[in-house]
Amino acid sequence: MxxxxxxxxxxxxxxxxxxxxxxxxxxxxxxxxxxxxxxxPRDPFANEGDTTGDPRTLKAGDMLDWGHERTWIRGSLRLSEGGYTWSEHFLEVDGGKRWLSVEEDPDLELVLWTGRPDTELTPHAKTLRFEGVTYRLEEKGTGSYRSEGTTGLRAQGGLDYADYESDTGQLLSFERFDHGGWEAATGQKILPGSFTIYPGS
Incomplete structure (x- = not known):
């Protein structure tokens, strides 16, 4: 044992x-x-640790502090064409219409747009002249949108767009939603970090 x-x-x-x-x-x-x-491998130019916030995460209810003014995002459009996606965020302003577009193509590109209802110009040609500036067609297409918050549009639908740019980098854009009329806007590119994001609830 x-x-x-x-x-x-x-x-x-x-x-x-x-x-x-x-x-x-x-x-x-x-x-x-x-x-x-x-x-x-890491991108040496990535905005990691940026204290101003990530524009790719913007949504309705967020506040943007530009240093000299504060605005709120009233609503957002999530746009897509094929496999490509981008966003437009409508800002609270007194009179007029202003929005911020955010896209990666492949670098992050931000454009602050101002609606131009004072013109009846449409994207009918490859070259357009507006307020003394000559713009050339960069791209146009058809896609779909999904609406969040207050945008004045349905929950989802279709859009057509045409983007123009001048030799000096000025931007002119046209959009129409759900086969409505063309809406024109002028825009300027802005750098990430031009504003600070305060997320909404």
Whole structure:
């Protein structure tokens, strides 16, 4: 009986030792693999740690502090054409219509737009002249939208657009929603960090 007990104890001890050796070897192997794995490449120009907030996360209810004024996002449009997506955020302003477009193509591009209901100009040509500036057609297309918050549009629908740019970087854009009339806007590109985002509730 004692011999059997000693034999069983010896087998258990050997099993534990073998288990410890296997676990130790695996840990060393994993350490070697981690040591040999090169660090993941990073974009040196990425806005990581930017204290102003990420414009790609904007939504209705967020406040934007421009330094000299504060505005709120009343509503947002999530636009798509094929697999490409971008957003437009309508800002609370006294009179007129203003919005911020956010897209990655491939870099982050922000444009502050001002509605121009004072013109009947339409995107009928590859070159347009407006207020003494010549604009050339950059792109046009048809896509769909999804509406959030207050936009004056249905919950979802279709849009047509045409974007123009001058040699000096001035922007002219046309949009029409659900086969309605064309709406013109002039825009200027702005840099990320031009405003601080305070998320809404």
């Amino acid at each position: 004692t011999t059997q007990l000693l034999l069983l104890l010896a087998v258990l001890v050997v099993g534990v030792v073998i288990g410890v050796v296997i676990v130790s070897n695996r840990a060393k192997k994993n350490e070697n693999v981690r040591a040999q794995t090169p660090p993941t």
